[in-house]
Ligand SMILES: *[C@@H]1O[C@H](CO)[C@@H](O)[C@H](O)[C@H]1NC(C)=O
C-alpha cells in the first residue's frame with residue numbers, strides 16, 4: 001500500500017472505531033490511559049492496581065505465584081467477554097494464580113493517529129509494572145506469562161524487549177499483528193527473542209505476518225477459518241510468516 005491508501009484506511013478505521021466504542025456496551029467509560037486490573041479466584045470482581053510501588057505492594061502474591069497478563073486488541077477493552085472467560089479459565093487451570101488485565105482502549109481506539117506512539121507507551125508502562133513486581137515483590141520472571149491478542153500480541157513483544165529485570169518467562173501471541181510500515185527494529189513486533197518461550201496461534205491473515213515464535217500453531221493453515229467471512233486487511237506485501245521461516 002502507498003501512503004495515500006494507508007491514510008484513507010486509517011481515517012476509515014478511526015471512524016469505525018468511534019462508532020464501535022459508541023455502541024459498544026462494555027467500554028470502561030470515564031477511565032483513560034493505561035489501566036491495570038487484577039483478578040484472583042478469591043474475589044468476584046476485578047480490582048484496579050496502579051503501576052507504582054504502592055500499587056504492587058497491595059497485590060496478593062508471593063514470589064511463587066503464577067501471573068498471567070492479558071493484553072486486549074485494537075478497538076477492544078479488558079471488558080470483552082473473551083477476556084472475562086479466559087480469566088476464569090486461567091484461574092481454574094492455575095489455582096492460586098493471579099490474572100492481570102491491561103486496558104488501554106482510548107489510547108488506540110480513539111487516538112488512532114497516535115497509535116504507534118501510544119503503543120510504545122502502553123508497552124513501557126506494562127514493562128515497568130512487571131519490573132516493579134520483580135524488584136519489589138520478588139516475583140520470578142519465569143512465572144510471568146503475557147497473553148496478547150492482535151495489537152495486544154504485538155504489544156506483548158514490545159513488553160518483552162522493554163522489561164529491564166531479565167527475560168519474560170512466556171508470551172502467547174494470539175493472531176499477533178505486525179506493523180503496516182516496515183519496522184526499523186525487532187522491538188516493534190513479537191518475535192522469538194521476546195521471551196524464554198514464545199507461542200503463537202494464527203487463525204487469520206492478520207495474524208500470519210508476524211515472525212515465528214518457538215512454537216507456532218497455524219489453525220486450518222492460519223489464514224481463514226471455516227464459517228468465517230473472507231474479511232481481512234489488505235496485504236502489506238512486506239513480510240509474511242513463511243518468509244521469516246527461511247531467514248535465520
Ligand atoms: C464465554 O463463556 C460463556 C459461558 O461458558 C459462553 O457461553 C460464551 O460463548 C463464551 N464467550 C466467549 C466469547 O468466549
Ligand SMILES: *[C@@H]1O[C@H](CO)[C@@H](O)[C@H](O)[C@H]1NC(C)=O
Nearest residue numbers: 117118120121122124161162
Ligand atoms: C519507551 O521505552 C524506551 C526504552 O525502553 C524508550 O526509548 C522510549 O522513549 C519509551 N517510549 C515512551 C513512549 O515512553
